Amino acid sequence: MSRPDLSSIDKAILGEGWLSDEPYRNVEAMSDLGSRFGGTESEKKAIDFLSARMREYGFENVHTEAFQYAGWTRGTVSLEITSPQKAALDSISLPYTGTSDVEAEVVNLGYGTPGEWESNKDRIKGRIVLVDAKSPVYFRRGIHRLEKYGRAVYHGAVGFIWMRDQGGFLAETGGLRPGAEIPGVGVSKETGEQIKRLMRNGRVRVRIQTKNDQHEAITANVVGDIPGQALEDHVIVIGAHFDGHDIATGSLDDASGAAVVLEAGRLLAQHRGALARTVRLICFPVEEIGLYGSKAYVKEHAGHLGQFDFMLNLDGAGREGDKGIALQDFTELIPFFKDVARDMKWPMIVDNAFGMHSDMYPFSLAGVPSGNLSVMEAVRTGRDWGHTAADTIDKVSARHLRGDSILVARTMLRAAVWEDMPSRHKTDEEVQEVLRQNGLSQVLSLNRPVPR
Ligand SMILES: [Zn+2]
Numbered sequence: 225m226s227r228p229d230l231s232s233i234d235k236a237i238l239g240e241g242w243l244s245d246e247p248y249r250n251v252e253a254m255s256d257l258g259s260r261f262g263g264t265e266s267e268k269k270a271i272d273f274l275s276a277r278m279r280e281y282g283f284e285n286v287h288t289e290a291f292q293y294a295g296w297t298r299g300t301v302s303l304e305i306t307s308p309q310k311a312a313l314d315s316i317s318l319p320y321t322g323t324s325d326v327e328a329e330v331v332n333l334g335y336g337t338p339g340e341w342e343s344n345k346d347r348i349k350g351r352i353v354l355v356d357a358k359s360p361v362y363f364r365r366g367i368h369r370l371e372k373y374g375r376a377v378y379h380g381a382v383g384f385i386w387m388r389d390q391g392g393f394l395a396e397t398g399g400l401r402p403g404a405e406i407p408g409v410g411v412s413k414e415t416g417e418q419i420k421r422l423m424r425n426g427r428v429r430v431r432i433q434t435k436n437d438q439h440e441a442i443t444a445n446v447v448g449d450i451p452g453q454a455l456e457d458h459v460i461v462i463g464a465h466f467d468g469h470d471i472a473t474g475s476l477d478d479a480s481g482a483a484v485v486l487e488a489g490r491l492l493a494q495h496r497g498a499l500a501r502t503v504r505l506i507c508f509p510v511e512e513i514g515l516y517g518s519k520a521y522v523k524e525h526a527g528h529l530g531q532f533d534f535m536l537n538l539d540g541a542g543r544e545g546d547k548g549i550a551l552q553d554f555t556e557l558i559p560f561f562k563d564v565a566r567d568m569k570w571p572m573i574v575d576n577a578f579g580m581h582s583d584m585y586p587f588s589l590a591g592v593p594s595g596n597l598s599v600m601e602a603v604r605t606g607r608d609w610g611h612t613a614a615d616t617i618d619k620v621s622a623r624h625l626r627g628d629s630i631l632v633a634r635t636m637l638r639a640a641v642w643e644d645m646p647s648r649h650k651t652d653e654e655v656q657e658v659l660r661q662n663g664l665s666q667v668l669s670l671n672r673p674v675p676r
Contacts, residue, residue, distance in 0.1 A: 241626055250487070255617040261468060291520035293514070303433075329429050331381075372384075375670055392412070393415075460639050461535040466508065471613045475617045476540075477610040488636060522589075532592045533645060534639055537587075540599065549573075552576075558574050579596060593649065
């Protein structure tokens with residue numbers, strides 16, 4: 225066991241990191257390219273941009289790894305109230321919604337908790353469900369859009385209206401699933417409340433018409449290394465998705481995360497001689513519509529996942545709030561990262577907080593010790609600006625980008641240097657047990673398309 229004193233490297237990282245404008249400039253540059261949504265010109269440009277930055281920062285073996293996925297392009301949408309009176313409403317198609325024309329009565333599913341689906345199950349078939357995007361604080365876990373959509377399909381709904389929980393006339397987007405069986409549209413809180421108000425006086429019918437395109441597409445992960453010394457074959461990954469949704473510049477979600485990957489790598493590359501393990505930096509595309517980059521990476525490297533000692537995902541890095549490490553149920557890593565926090569003299573919550581909806585998930589499903597850099601103490605409110613047209617560069621703070629880049633660099637420096645990191649991989653049975661314990665086995669089966 226060797227835990228060398230890292231205080232002089234810390235000082236260098238802190239000085240360099242606090243004086244650096246690189247992460248902010250990189251978020252700016254990525255935002256200026258466009259959404260970087262799968263299949264767009266801006267996505268291709270972002271791949272070139274990220275590769276160029278990785279080379280400039282001295283990462284080695286910089287390359288792209290191409291893969292296929294189900295692409296989606298937004299077309300047209302219309303949502304109108306047809307009864308008791310006609311009224312056109314603003315809405316957006318949720319990715320993977322295809323071409324459809326449905327008219328039916330609306331049923332309000334509230335927050336879409338399992339209890340609400342169960343108690344309404346006889347009223348859903350043949351109707352259009354209206355469901356709030358929020359996961360209420362009283363419910364013990366977050367209830368993702370995919371779960372609510374899965375339940376809507378399961379109970380025989382013919383349409384899905386996804387209502388944002390924060391006001392401001394912003395519709396919220398978010399991917400459904402390839403071949404989405406029923407159309408899904410996002411509406412603002414104000415529009416959703418308008419429908420609910422009418423429903424208090426009697427039955428309300430709406431018509432949803434959508435025209436969108438799903439097709440095979442190709443994109444690529446962007447990968448670079450900072451080789452380690454004594455344990456060169458052992459890899460720790462720092463990753464984040466670089467795509468945003470097509471309706472915004474995705475400056476917070478997740479150009480910021482990709483910029484922190486680059487900056488943490490840049491700060492670590494200046495101390496490469498001290499690293500025992502290899503640090504691998506990965507920027508993933510098309511996270512937003514199905515975690516395709518991380519899924520492809522894990523699949524492509526399935527034969528040697530044993531080399532991966534830890535994967536830290538940065539979905540949300542650079543945003544406001546004190547960050548901690550939300551582990552994918554790797555209990556033995558809690559004391560390790562608490563030691564890391566103590567050694568850094570930096571308060572940081574470290575705990576198990578399993579998540580299915582970002583790029584650490586495919587790694588954890590394959591048993592690889594993994595986690596996400598998360599704001600651990602936030603009250604469950606919603607996505608803030610994420611997934612709306614207002615996720616733009618003006619929301620991004622250079623200070624938080626710097627702080628998070630330094631935190632990630634110092635944390636992963638220790639993960640790369642301290643040879644005693646307890647990175648035991650999980651077996652398939654252990655992974656299934658984690659899903660069961662988190663109440664997710666049923667959710668997973670609902671997320672799969674059902675034959676109808
Ligand atoms: Zn994200």
